[in-house]
Amino acid sequence: MQEVNAAQRVVARKQSSEMGRRIWKNKWIYVMLLPGVLYFLVFKYIPMYGLIISFQNYKPFKGISGSEWVGFEHFQRLFTEPDFLNILSNTLILFGMNLLFYFPVPILLALMLNEVKGDLFKKTFQTIVYLPHFMSWVIIVSISFVMLTMDGGIINDIIEYFGFEKINFLLAPEWFRPTYILQVIWREAGWGTIIYLAAIASIDPGLYEAARMDGAGRIRQMWHITLPAIRSVIIVLLILKIGDVLELGFEHVYLLLNSMNRNVAEIIDTYVYTAGLKQGQFSYSAAIGLFKSFIGLALVMIVNRIAKKMGEEGVY
Amino acid sequence: MKRKLVSIPLSVLLVSSFALAACADGGKSTPAATTGVVESPKATADNKPTAITIMAPLNTAQTPPDTIIKELEKLTNTKLTYQFFPADTYEEKLNTTFATGALPQVTYLKNQATFIQMKSAIRDGQFWEIGPLLKDFPNLSKLKSTTNDNTKVDGKLYTLYRGVDIARQGLIYRKDWADKLGLKPPATTEDLYAMMKAFTENDPDGNGKKDTIGLTDRNDLIYGSFKTVATWFGVPNNWGLKDGKLQPEFMFPEYVATMDYYKKLRDGGLINKDFAATSKTDQQKLFTNGTAGMYIGAMTDVSSLNKDLIKNVPTAVVDVHSMVAGPGGKFAAWALPGYANVVLFPKSATKTEAELKKILAYFDKMMTPEVANVANWGIKDANYNVIDNKAKKLDEEKWTREVKPFTDAAIGDEDTSGRYLGIPTIPAQGKADELKIANLKFAVQDPVAALDSKTNQEKGPQLQEVIKDATNKYIYGTIDKAGFDKAIEDWKSRGGSKIIEEYNAVYKK
Numbered sequence: 001m002q003e004v005n006a007a008q009r010v011v012a013r014k015q016s017s018e019m020g021r022r023i024w025k026n027k028w029i030y031v032m033l034l035p036g037v038l039y040f041l042v043f044k045y046i047p048m049y050g051l052i053i054s055f056q057n058y059k060p061f062k063g064i065s066g067s068e069w070v071g072f073e074h075f076q077r078l079f080t081e082p083d084f085l086n087i088l089s090n091t092l093i094l095f096g097m098n099l100l101f102y103f104p105v106p107i108l109l110a111l112m113l114n115e116v117k118g119d120l121f122k123k124t125f126q127t128i129v130y131l132p133h134f135m136s137w138v139i140i141v142s143i144s145f146v147m148l149t150m151d152g153g154i155i156n157d158i159i160e161y162f163g164f165e166k167i168n169f170l171l172a173p174e175w176f177r178p179t180y181i182l183q184v185i186w187r188e189a190g191w192g193t194i195i196y197l198a199a200i201a202s203i204d205p206g207l208y209e210a211a212r213m214d215g216a217g218r219i220r221q222m223w224h225i226t227l228p229a230i231r232s233v234i235i236v237l238l239i240l241k242i243g244d245v246l247e248l249g250f251e252h253v254y255l256l257l258n259s260m261n262r263n264v265a266e267i268i269d270t271y272v273y274t275a276g277l278k279q280g281q282f283s284y285s286a287a288i289g290l291f292k293s294f295i296g297l298a299l300v301m302i303v304n305r306i307a308k309k310m311g312e313e314g315v316y
Numbered sequence: 317m318k319r320k321l322v323s324i325p326l327s328v329l330l331v332s333s334f335a336l337a338a339c340a341d342g343g344k345s346t347p348a349a350t351t352g353v354v355e356s357p358k359a360t361a362d363n364k365p366t367a368i369t370i371m372a373p374l375n376t377a378q379t380p381p382d383t384i385i386k387e388l389e390k391l392t393n394t395k396l397t398y399q400f401f402p403a404d405t406y407e408e409k410l411n412t413t414f415a416t417g418a419l420p421q422v423t424y425l426k427n428q429a430t431f432i433q434m435k436s437a438i439r440d441g442q443f444w445e446i447g448p449l450l451k452d453f454p455n456l457s458k459l460k461s462t463t464n465d466n467t468k469v470d471g472k473l474y475t476l477y478r479g480v481d482i483a484r485q486g487l488i489y490r491k492d493w494a495d496k497l498g499l500k501p502p503a504t505t506e507d508l509y510a511m512m513k514a515f516t517e518n519d520p521d522g523n524g525k526k527d528t529i530g531l532t533d534r535n536d537l538i539y540g541s542f543k544t545v546a547t548w549f550g551v552p553n554n555w556g557l558k559d560g561k562l563q564p565e566f567m568f569p570e571y572v573a574t575m576d577y578y579k580k581l582r583d584g585g586l587i588n589k590d591f592a593a594t595s596k597t598d599q600q601k602l603f604t605n606g607t608a609g610m611y612i613g614a615m616t617d618v619s620s621l622n623k624d625l626i627k628n629v630p631t632a633v634v635d636v637h638s639m640v641a642g643p644g645g646k647f648a649a650w651a652l653p654g655y656a657n658v659v660l661f662p663k664s665a666t667k668t669e670a671e672l673k674k675i676l677a678y679f680d681k682m683m684t685p686e687v688a689n690v691a692n693w694g695i696k697d698a699n700y701n702v703i704d705n706k707a708k709k710l711d712e713e714k715w716t717r718e719v720k721p722f723t724d725a726a727i728g729d730e731d732t733s734g735r736y737l738g739i740p741t742i743p744a745q746g747k748a749d750e751l752k753i754a755n756l757k758f759a760v761q762d763p764v765a766a767l768d769s770k771t772n773q774e775k776g777p778q779l780q781e782v783i784k785d786a787t788n789k790y791i792y793g794t795i796d797k798a799g800f801d802k803a804i805e806d807w808k809s810r811g812g813s814k815i816i817e818e819y820n821a822v823y824k825k
Contacts, residue, residue: 059437062440063417082810142595142597145590145593145594146598149588149589149590149594149598150590151529151588151589151590151602151607152607168590170590170593171590171593171792258592258593258788259535259592259784259785259787259788260592260593260785260789260792260794262785274777274778274781275777282411282415
């Protein structure tokens with residue numbers, strides 16, 4: 001018995017010294033890793049401790065250790081809120097529209113830009129399409145307001161000129177979602193192309209040459225070479241995008257939100273703002289935030305698994 | 317040997333990172349309590365300047381140069397650290413700073429709404445009660461007791477206030493248009509309607525096109541035009557007495573009458589059609605670009621509106637007006653609670669009453685005419701001149717850049733601090749100053765301003781959205797009276813009934 005133990009100890013020691021040696025051998029690589037690990041520890045993991053407040057009635061003066069525990073009360077309040085289902089479905093619908101209408105646009109743009117020859121034109125065009133990304137949502141929404149308003153907005157003036165009835169873009173609930181998604185595309189599409197263009201640039205030109213030799217036209221080349229080559233990038237970006245499932249841009253939606261379109265425009269983020277932060281209800285806000293993160297995590301895991309089943313790499 | 321060399325910096329890094337983390341965490345839960353780093357001025361002689369840190373909202377585009385701070389420090393024997401944050405995002409900044417327990421010694425809120433949100437934290441005992449101390453300060457004890465009462469929490473005073481005109485609401489309109497169409501200032505809400513209709517339909521700008529509207533409004537039922545007009549119609553201020561009981565304003569028939577009035581304005585195109593989605597900037601733009609003939613709100617805005625308007629329409633003449641009688645023939649003016657902002661003193665940053673007194677002593681000096689003039693007008697001959705015992709700004713833009721942030725952080729009122737009154741830049745400004753005093757006679761006060769309701773604390777703003785949405789929908793015609801009543805029932809069932817109960821319980825006391 002004792003002998004066995006001793007033998008085990010020897011093996012264990014050997015293993016650990018083996019590992020120690022390996023680490024020692026590559027010590028500088030580990031040292032280089034350190035700042036990254038520390039960064040995540042200090043700025044990403046330690047702050048998670050703050051999530052505790054979603055199970056408390058957090059009082060800043062008393063701190064986390066002194067605040068009263070309330071269990072799942074805040075979650076209960078959220079789930080029993082009369083508008084909860086409405087807000088959740090608004091969030092998911094906007095997210096779905098994002099995937100359906102916005103997500104393919106940068107891919108299409110990248111494919112199209114890739115076909116453009118002349119470098120000057122390509123560069124100029126690329127700059128033009130990604131510039132809106134640097135404008136804040138306030139600016140994007142104000143520009144839209146000026147264009148869409150019924151009191152002298154250019155779009156309504158055009159509609160009226162052609163003899164149609166003016167459209168109440170800003171207030172009508174049915175126009176909220178189209179306005180939202182068009183603004184997202186307007187601002188982000190060009191920016192989104194950057195990664196795809198980079199992926200396309202790394203494709204071996206020999207493949208295209210070979211395809212041309214075989215008589216493949218441009219569309220064929222696009223379909224059989226470019227798209228498969230960037231497929232993994234598309235999947236990774238899709239999974240990452242899904243991770244942000246409920247990050248629809250608080251500022252953007254909040255700026256578009258008004259009394260008339262609230263029943264389609266109120267999303268979790270805006271709700272956190274009006275019901276939580278604006279009233280200083282930190283615990284309630286934290287609870288909603290936690291709930292949101294759970295949905296995001298669950299969706300990423302599902303999609304990642306699907307991606308793997310399809311033979312792709314996934315993100316982890 | 318070698319091993320040691322590496323492990324030393326490594327362990328230092330590790331330890332320090334944990335120390336950092338511990339600090340961050342400590343700061344979150346009990347700020348400064350554990351570290352105990354507080355200035356202790358009493359150790360040295362009394363003429364050593366008191367160090368004070370102040371957090372305040374900034375309503376200008378950039379932080380001011382420190383010329384005014386230097387002057388204030390000299391006059392009050394202090395060492396001031398002002399932390400200015402843009403007013404647009406101030407509430408967020410305030411909430412996050414508060415949540416991490418890192419508020420400075422002097423914390424400005426933003427407005428009445430922010431103050432109401434802070435009340436539960438105040439009740440928790442996180443801020444100093446200053447009421448009993450004020451009597452020791454000759455200038456601070458001059459603060460108006462009615463306004464102080466409006467800022468009390470459970471009958472105790474925790475804040476100093478920055479005074480604002482109580483009854484400044486009124487009408488700013490295009491006098492050149494009215495003259496051209498032969499219209500007199502409206503005496504009743506009927507006249508007001510007629511004026512808006514004429515401004516819309518009778519081509520007041522004389523360009524032969526129907527491109528003008530009567531009134532410009534925005535997505536704000538309180539600080540936009542709605543509440544001012546509602547008060548003219550006889551709606552109480554937030555809450556009113558009905559059958560001896562406090563009831564919210566929207567349960568009064570006059571509220572529905574006001575909605576009907578706005579519905580008529582909207583249906584007739586006398587108001588900008590998208591008002592429920594219009595921001596304040598866009599609303600003012602409609603006035604200053606010559607599209608709209610009326611702006612209802614704070615009459616004191618007339619000089620800035622006028623300035624932008626004559627840039628676009630050099631021939632424009634603006635005027636102000638108040639005293640519009642409602643259908644009952646009575647005058648009324650919506651009254652603000654007398655404060656625009658308040659100052660709180662967090663216990664987390666100020667440990668002892670002796671320190672608190674030093675800070676209060678600073679504010680006491682701020683209310684002497686000499687210091688108040690620096691905070692309001694700047695440095696004499698550099699920022700303003702004195703003519704007939706009144707201050708005249710030398711350069712509006714320079715004043716805005718250098719002095720305005722401190723004006724917004726000054727406490728008290730014109731009459732309590734004894735500072736100079738200003739010389740109006742245009743005649744309408746002078747008239748607005750007179751009207752806001754004349755309005756006082758008809759001021760309608762908010763009866764619950766000094767009362768508290770726990771449910772309102774928690775759900776008030778969220779519930780208010782229900783009514784705000786219903787009001788807008790009624791005006792836009794998507795719901796009718798029955799739909800509006802349903803919204804009231806909804807409001808009641810989601811906590812409104814409890815709010816009514818709670819207010820009435822404390823009101824009777």
